[in-house]
Amino acid sequence: MNDPTLSAPARDFYLARQPILDRKQALFGYELLFRSTAAGPANVDTAIAATASVIAHAAQLGLERVIGDALGFIHVDAEVIMSDIFVFMPREKVVLEIMDSLPVTPPVLARITELMHHGFRFALGDVVRDSPDLQKLLLFIDFIKLDLRDIAAADVARLAALFKQGKKKLLAEKVETRDDYTACLGLGFDYFQGFYFATPAIIRGRKLSPSQLAVIELMALVTSDADNVAIERAVKRDVTLGLNLLRLVNSAAIGARYRIDSLSQAINVLGRRQLQRWLQIMLYAEPARAGAGMTPLLALASTRARMLELLAQRLRPGQRSVADVAFTVGIMSLMDTLFGIDMQEILAQIPVIDEVADALLRRSGFFGELLHLAECIERMEEKDSLVAPALRQLALSTDALVELEVAAFEWTDNVVRFAI
Template identity: 30%
Template sequence: MFAFIAREPILDREKDVFAYELLFRDGNGGAYPEHNPKRSQQIAEKFYALGLDDISGEKASFINFSPKTLIEGLPSTLNPESVIIELADNPATDSGLMDACKHIKNLGFKIAVDDPLLMSSQHAIFPLIDIVKVDVTKTNYEQIHKSLPRFLDAKVQLVAEHVRSHDDFVTCRDLGFDFFQGYFFAEPTERVQRHLPASKMNLVDLMGESSNATFNLERINQIIERDAALSFLLLKFINNPTINKRYKITSLRHALNYMGEVEIKKFIALLSLANLSDDKPIELIHMSLVRAKFFDLLSQTRKQSQNPPMGFLVGLFSLLEALLDQSMTDILAQIPLIDEVKDALEGKNEEFNAYLSVAKAFESAIWLTIIKQSRALGIDQKELHSLYNQAIVWGNGVRQSISAYFPRRKTED
């Protein structure tokens, strides 16, 4: 049970999420924290805490453990089918740690090692390793090129860490890496000035309606009825248990009566964004979902106006540049959002600038920024963590519903 945690995605060669690396604020260097029964009980009672399944959803978890924890024994609750044991230090100089690694392997766990020097295949730990992580900002590409064959021959999988751009991703993929850690996918592939295609205009219209202070049911019905796929997805989405656990919804009017105006605005914004880009990783949509819910919860906590749902919309649309490979200014010139939302997306609103700062800090486990922003927003750190945890759980649930209705994205160079 954890309250203070962050995660960073690790994507495969098709840019689908393979796993998340979990980073714990209470652990040394982000490692799994030492078990404290009393503290665990306090977290369970007072905070919105997460279990590993809540954090990673259906994906695997990379978790760094201290040598002490490994030698004394892993927590019995960990599942070897979903948890990958990560070692920051080479265990070869510690016989107790080597024995612990052998025991871990016998339990069925995979072992990942951070190794910027790309060890020799003669190394004592080599036969136990399943995955090697290489920080590509600290390792020469020529050295990587020379060293990779011995890992590939041994069927050891390779993770490129700190992949910062699409060009880095392509280079590492061509070298032979299997997985890629970093937020390269949340950066525009290239900034180009172009108009949104005519096929997306229904979505653009819906995005505009979601930010309107008034609610024009007939107008929204007309937009959705023009697109049979949107009509289908609307009913599929809205009847998903993550969103609606009680009643079978049969129409937008029925949904409005059941959910209310503000929730419908959030929903049509989400539906629009999920359909807007056909060739981007689903994790980019997932990040947008988590930000949307987090900004929404922050807005409610800060007593901001909820109609239109500014916090939700600004969080949801905060990654439009990466989704559309355009500057935010060019995008907003084509989408009929209200001025308040446009200003926030262009960084002209201090309130939402603070929300974005703390969201990025959670995404990268920059704990000092979280502490600073909790003071600036007047929200206790523990509550701030709790709000973000709720956003992760909500985002995981909605992501699962989205994944079921969208085809697998294809990787493009």
């Protein structure tokens, strides 16, 4: 077996991770999507080449840094399957996703069998109908992915029932609305991929919860330069906030040299800048307190915020206040979804500078350009053609972009877990 010929240099690509959720809305995995800058929009051949390039240079990229504790679903074709690049992949962390159009030849089936014996799992995507070739592949498949955009609702129901009989795990792809999610939940789907969880559902008269109000009150104290005694008093009024603050400052993420047992010490060690950042993250953490772990909205918001901060640091070096504003823009950009309140109304309750408002409401200005780039990457399959122009506008290379993306993913998975 030989490695596939790779048309793209090892770092001549950018990537996105799309969350896969279980029936309880907890993170289960990520589909990793790669695009070569030499490719046209959604060019599958060059996307596969970029995937193979990433795998072959996994030591440089650090796949575990991208997916954290979750599973990573990665597209592979026959050429990649027949190669020797899998030695670079953490088999317990990876699901190899093949397409229904994969040539079902004896050598390919033999290689899939070999990889299964080495501990790899397989998902089958682009399934639109039953067929003899599909039946041959099903013997090797753990996950079946059905794309809601490509299959009529009646066929989704029929195929779901068929595959459930075969004890396969069903994954609904392109789940973009709550109605999509509810319908697939009723059909017995096990996992869900799409951005329905990040779509605002504005509810008139919606009120913030007591915990969210407590966090916003604290944010107001921190940003108004209130003294530490007032901040400590406010933290003590919410037991969960106090416990989480102590947990955070005693975590490996902060790296305190000695154990901290008092809230006053914790506030001093963390500092105002980090305290404000932690409070912004805590707004998204409330739904996770029931024991489900990091929610997808928390992961998306914190990753977006860190990504914008790192971009600002790279593009405006030495201007820490600019990086801080970029983080705030990223974390606030999903608050309309979090609260179920229109963004204009949120900004009336949480005063921000004009540059932040312009970015959040109109995606304009420097911070708006950063936010636009992050959103295009997140929704790579729909907005792939917009990424290259956004990079040119910011004079940012793909090499720098991937470096910052991986750092943002790693920061979210390592730091945010200590915030909840």
